[in-house]
Amino acid sequence: xxxxxxxxxxxxxxxxxxxxxxxxxxxxxxxxxxxxxxxxxxxxxxxxxxxxxxxxxxxxxxxxxxxxxxxxxxxxxxxxxxxxxxxxxxxxxxxxxxxxxxxxxxxxxxxxxxx
Amino acid sequence: xxxxxxxxxxxxxxxxxxxxxxxxxxxxxxxxxxxxxxxxxxxxxxxxxxxxxxxxxxxxxxxxxxxxxxxxxxxxxxxxxxxxxxxxxxxxxxxxxxxxxxxxxxxxxxx
Numbered sequence: 137x138x139x140x141x142x143x144x145x146x147x148x149x150x151x152x153x154x155x156x157x158x159x160x161x162x163x164x165x166x167x168x169x170x171x172x173x174x175x176x177x178x179x180x181x182x183x184x185x186x187x188x189x190x191x192x193x194x195x196x197x198x199x200x201x202x203x204x205x206x207x208x209x210x211x212x213x214x215x216x217x218x219x220x221x222x223x224x225x226x227x228x229x230x231x232x233x234x235x236x237x238x239x240x241x242x243x244x245x246x247x248x249x250x251x
Numbered sequence: 252x253x254x255x256x257x258x259x260x261x262x263x264x265x266x267x268x269x270x271x272x273x274x275x276x277x278x279x280x281x282x283x284x285x286x287x288x289x290x291x292x293x294x295x296x297x298x299x300x301x302x303x304x305x306x307x308x309x310x311x312x313x314x315x316x317x318x319x320x321x322x323x324x325x326x327x328x329x330x331x332x333x334x335x336x337x338x339x340x341x342x343x344x345x346x347x348x349x350x351x352x353x354x355x356x357x358x359x360x361x362x
Contacts, residue, residue: 140294169350178340178352179295192349227294240350242294 138162140243142228148249149218157213157246161230168211169240170203171227179227185211218250263359270328272356274341277322281343285350286315286326290337295352298326298339328358336360 141160149155161168167186171179172195181195187208196203200219205211215222225245264270276284282303287295301308301315301324308315314327324341338355 171352176355178342178354181349181351184349229294239297239300240295242296244292244294 140228140230140241142226142243142246144246145244146247146249148251150251151220152217154214154216155218155248157215157226157248159211159213159228159230159243161209161211161228162232162241163209165230165232165241166208167231167233168205169229169231170211170213171229172197173225173227173245175224182213182226215248218248220250223248223250260354261357261359263361264331265361266331266333268331270326270331270335270358272326272328272339272341272358274324274326274353275322276324276341276343276353278343278345278351279322281345283344284315284317284324285342285344286313286324287340287342287352288335288337289340289355295340331358331360333360333362 140162143158147155169184170182172182173179183190183196183203184192185205188205200216202214213226225247227242227245229240229242231240285300286298288298289295299310299313299315301317303319306317312329316325328335336359338357340352340355342350342352344350
């Protein structure tokens with residue numbers, strides 16, 4: 137497809153389970169971001185990649201959260217030992233270039249519900 | 252910490268009227284501002300942006316105004332249509348493009 141693709145769209149996990157969320161950015165996009173959006177709130181920054189390099193992971197809430205982009209394209213956000221407070225929509229965004237140059241293209245998100 | 256926020260959580264406008272959505276930011280180092288539109292069940296969609304060396308920028312039916320003196324940003328939508336109904340976020344960015352979002356304003360268009 138032409139846009140950012142995320143999977144799964146919906147995930148229900150029991151507390152303590154591990155989950156993996158996938159992001160396929162727009163082909164050729166250098167920058168990739170992960171955001172967490174709680175219900176009724178704005179997206180909160182989690183982490184940023186430029187190609188395969190993770191340049192900023194300051195927004196990851198705990199060491200249970202891990203993100204990778206090994207070949208500079210597809211990215212996976214992994215959450216270990218999920219907790220109820222992890223319930224949110226996880227948004228992935230990509231942009232053509234690095235640096236402060238403009239438009240981010242967002243996927244539709246993966247909605248995680250932890251029971 | 253510094254943040255981007257909005258004055259009004261919900262805005263209702265009559266179809267065909269103009270809409271104005273306001274936003275206050277607190278990070279004086281911000282040099283790039285963006286408005287996003289988010290429809291239910293979708294990711295944010297870029298609407299328009301403005302850099303700190305400008306005070307006004309126009310797009311198709313939308314205008315963004317930036318007042319750096321009072322750290323205020325606004326989005327004007329002309330001739331509001333039902334399809335404009337969504338949550339609107341202002342956001343700021345600096346450096347490598349990390350974007351910080353505000354809490355959002357829900358725009359309801361009354362037919």
